[in-house]
Amino acid sequence: MGLNLAQKLIQDHLVDGMMVPGQEIGLRIDHTLTYDTLGPLTLLQFEAMEIPRVKTKLSLCYVDHNMLQLGAESNNDHRFLQSFAYKYGLRFSRPGNGICHQVHLERFSEPGATLLGTDSHTPTCGAVGMLAIGSGGMDIAVAMGGGAYYLKMPKIVRVHLTGRLQPWVASKDVILELLRRLSVKGGVEKIFEYTGPGVATLTVPQRATICNMGTELGATTSIFPSDENTLAFLKAQGREHLWKALAADPDATYDETIDLDLSSLEPLIACPSSPDNVVPVREVEGTKVQQVLVGSCTNSSFVDLSTTAAILKGKVVHPDVTMSVTPGSRQVFQMISRSGALQDLIDAGVRIIEASCGPCIGMGQSPGTDTVSVRTFNRNFPNRSGTMGDRVYLCSPEVAAATALRGEITDPRRLGEAPRIQIPERFVVDDRMIVLPSDRPEGVEVFKGPNLGPLPLNDKPSDTLRGEVLIKLGDNISTDHIVPGGSAAVPLRSNIPRLSAFAFQQVDPTFAERARKAGGGIIVGGSNYGQGSSRENAAMVPMYLGIKAVLAKSFARIHRGNLTNLGMLALTFANEADYDKVDQGDVLEIPNLRAAVEASQDLVVRNVTKGVEIPVKHAMSPRQVQMYLAGGTLNYVKQVASSK
Helix, strand or coil: CCCCHHHHHHHHHEEECCCCCCCEEEECCCEEEEECCCHHHHHHHHHHCCCCCCCCCEEEEECCCCCCCCCHHHHHHHHHHHHHHHHHCCEEECCCCECHHHHHHHHCCCCCCEEEECCCCHHHHHHHCCEEEECCHHHHHHHHCCCCEEEECCEEEEEEEECCCCCCCCHHHHHHHHHHHHCCCCCECEEEEEECHHHHHCCHHHHHHHHHHHHHHCECEEECCECHHHHHHHHHCCCHHHCCCECCCCCCCCCEEEEEEHHHCCCEEECCCCCCCEEEHHHCCCCECCEEEECCCCCCCHHHHHHHHHHHCCCCCCCCCEEEECCCEHHHHHHHHHHCHHHHHHHCCCEECCCCCHHHHCCCCCCCCCCEEEECCCCCCCCCCCCCCCEEEECCHHHHHHHHHHCECCCHHHHCCCCCCCCCCCCCCCCCCEECCCCCHHHCCCCCCCCCCCCCCCCCCCCCEEEEEEEECCCCCEHHHHCCCCCCCHHHCCCHHHHHHHCCCCCCCCHHHHHHHHCCEEEEECCCECECCCCCHHHHHHHHCCEEEEEECCECHHHHHHHHHCCCEEEEECCHHHHHHCCCCCEEEECCHHHHHHCCCCEEEEECCCCEEEEEECCCCHHHHHHHHCCCHHHHHHHHHHHC
16 A cells, blocks of 8 residues: 655654654654744743754754834844754845745755644745644754654645646645634644645745645645645746655545545635635625734735736726735745736735744734725734734735725636736845854854843642633634734743733733733633644643643643743643633632643543543653643753763
C-alpha cells in the first residue's frame, strides 16, 4: 500500500513514534521561523537552554507584526531580536521586508522540508509541498536546539479537486467553502492534502491562500504536491535548484475524503464574527460598507494586489469608503511599483500600508463604531480589529475591490469581464533586507532593552490542586479573547508582567485583578478553547497570574501544547454534559494529583462547592507527563541537562 504525500514527509522526518493517528510522534525540523511579537519570549527560552548556536538547517526571525513603534518598546524589542539572531545563528528579516509567511514562501520555502513557526499561519508554505506547522514558542526553541517537535499523528484528509475556478471566483473561495462545510474546529488534529486534476489549475499563490487559511479549520497543516507549477514559481524566484517532484503514491489511502468541484464555486464571504460563518456574496449584497482592506498573509501577493489594481484602474473608491492595501513583502511592493499597479491603486484613492501584518492584528486601521469592514484577511474574531463590537467580513480581493467601488458588498461578477493576472516569469530578487548571522558570535553582545521582561517559569505541581473557577467561558474562545491584539497590548508581548493586565480584558476586565487577589485559580471553557493565533503568551499570562489548570470541552491543538509546555493542566470533561456542573466561583479540587498523573490513573475533579465529582482527562503522553511533573518543558530540559 502506497503513502500519501503527508505520510511521506512525516516518514522522512520521523525520529520517534509510529505513524498511527492519535499516537505521539517526533519530527526532525529543518526550518524554523519566529517574529517580533512572539520572538522575544521564544529566544529567551532558547537562551535559557544554554545552547550557543541554532542547530537547524535554517532559522529566521522576522519583524512584521508590530511596526507602528508608538513608543520605545517595540523598537527595543527589534534591536534585541536582531542582535540575538546575529549571535546565535538566525537570519534576521528587517522591518519593512515583509510578512514572515509571504517572505518565507518567496525566498526560503523548500519542497519536502519541514518548517515550524511561532505563527499559526505557518502552513502557508504547504503551497510548495513543504510540511509547515504552526506551534508555540517553546516548541520552536527546542527545535532550534536540535530537538524533535512532538505532536499527535494527525489524520490525513484528502481534498480531491476537480474542475477549474470560474471568472471572478478566487482560491479564497475554496477555503471559505471548506470552512462553510466543516467549521473552525472541523480540522483539529488533521492534515488537509489537496489532490486531483483541479490542483494543476492552481498557481502557488492561489495554493498559498488555501494553505494559509486552512489554519482556521483548526488543521495541523495543509499541503499541495510539488509539481510543474511549483517549479515555475521557484524558477521565477531564482530558486529552481530546490525543486523536486513530490506527490502521493497512486494507491495512497486517506482517513477521509472531501470532493470539491472548483467549477461549482461562486464568490463567498465570511460574515461577522467567525471565519466559518460563510454565505454566498449574493446573499449579503447591498450591505453598506465603510472600510475595505486588502492584504494580510492570506491575500497580499503580487497577483492579489495586481488583480485589485486592475479592477480599480481608471476608477475611484466610493466616497463613503476608506480603502487600504498592504503588500505582503518588499518584493511584492517592488513588483507592483514597477508594473504600474501601485500607481493604479494610488490613483483610485487607495491608502498604502507598509509590508506588514498591521490591521490583521488590530495594529492600525481599526474600523469606525457601528460600521462594516470588508477584509481579505483570515480572521474576524470579535474585536480583533481593535474596535469593540466590530462587524468584519472576510472575502477575496475580487469581492473587496468590487465592494470598494460601490460602497456596499458586491458580487464581482456584476463588473463584467474579469481581469487575468499571470505570475511573472521572473520576480525581483533582492535579499539585502535579510541580515546574515555573525561568523564571530563570541564578539556579539545581545541588546536587552528595559521593556524585555523576565521569563516566567512555573513551579512543580503540588500533590493536591485546589482553586476557584475564576471565569467560565463558552465555545470557540480564541487567543484574542485571552490576550488581545491592538496597539496597547501588542508592544508589551515581551513583558508578561505588564501584559498580564490585559488578560481576558475584552471578556471580563476584572479577571486579572481577581486572579491576583485569589492567588490564581482555574479557567473553565467550552469546545475549541484557544483557537486562532499560536501566541504562547495566551498561556503564559494565565500561568503568571497563577492559573494551574484549564478545564474545557476540547482544546485547539496549539494552545493545548502551549499549556502543557508551561506546566499547566489542560483537562477535558470525560462527559461534556458535566460542563453544566461547574460555575464561576465554584471551588474545584484534584487530590493526589501528582501520583495519579504519574501512574496514568483517571483523574476526578471534586466540585467542593456543589459536592459533585467530575471525571476528566488530560491526554498527556508519558513524555509530557514527565515535563508536567517538572513544572514545564524548560524546567525539564534544565533538569535533564543538570543530571548529565
